[in-house]
Amino acid sequence: MKNEWPLWEVFIRGQHGLAHRHVGSLHAPDAEMAIKNARDVYTRRNEGVSIWVVEARHIAATAPGEKGPLFEPSESKVYRHPTFFDIPEEVGHM
């Protein structure tokens, strides 16, 4: 039997209107306690207005070994950045 509590990833929204950001992880027996633990571990200095937790095993992730095929092809495609347009002066700061 495994005695260790599952690992949870914690996401905190710092202010209304901002997206939740990953802030770290913690152990907890269930989702409710994970939220309570997140409140105690990650929001004691007024960091948040909302907390999400998700059990780490539910996160599907890219494998570090595949970073070549996944990411390298985009390194040489500068034309995918919209830097080739002449912006009219009147537009001002974008």
Add this chain to the structure above:
Amino acid sequence: MAEVDNTALLQFLLRTGDNTLILGHRVSEWCGHAPILEEDIALANTALDLIGQTQLWLGYAAEVQGMGKSADDLAFLRDVWDFRNVLLVELPNGDFGQTLMRQFLFDAWHSIMLPRLAKGTDERVREIAQKAVKEVSYHVERSADTVVGLGDGTEESHARMQAALDYLYPYVGELFESDEVDAAMVDAGIAPDPASLRDEYDALVGRVMEKATLTVPDGSFAHKGGRTGRMHTEHLGHLVSSMQWLQRAYPGSEW
């Protein structure tokens, strides 16, 4: 509403502030020792909330006393027999389950008392209670969840929680004692009669213990004497001597 007598108000404030001081110190003893990191931080947060409330209660007590003392003076320069906390909060931590059971039995009472104080006639009491009630709503939610989790957990955790409840329950009755200080608070509209909170408390504790599959002991015997100052348990002296050690060894030391 009757004008409040300062002697009674002082006693009331000492009782309220000493409860949070002594429990806050007890809980802080877990710092760095809790079974897992997350619980360690959560307990330290609870302890800090209680110490923060203490500063306000004892700060007001010192003003009412009118002898130029501060909250620190009251916390660190009184001797054991001057403390007015209920016996429940000075009892030793025991194992983690016993600590959380004590916390829940106190939080449940605290969460019922504070909303009443927050609607009383004394502005300062009201303000302190309004601030504290938000912290305590969280404390009671957390301690109740842990009592349920451990009570309705493994065979061993269940047995430990039942033992903790059996040991601590005879100390619950003191929270609902009434004397002339309480009568003066009721007359002035500052605080409710503690005895009037018992039904709500029993209902809350009953609900949580049922979910936790724990049995609330029969019997109405209550250990008491802490809040009147008649007696404390042998445990308070040790707590006070470690809590006050620095001020005793280096009087007036500041940093």
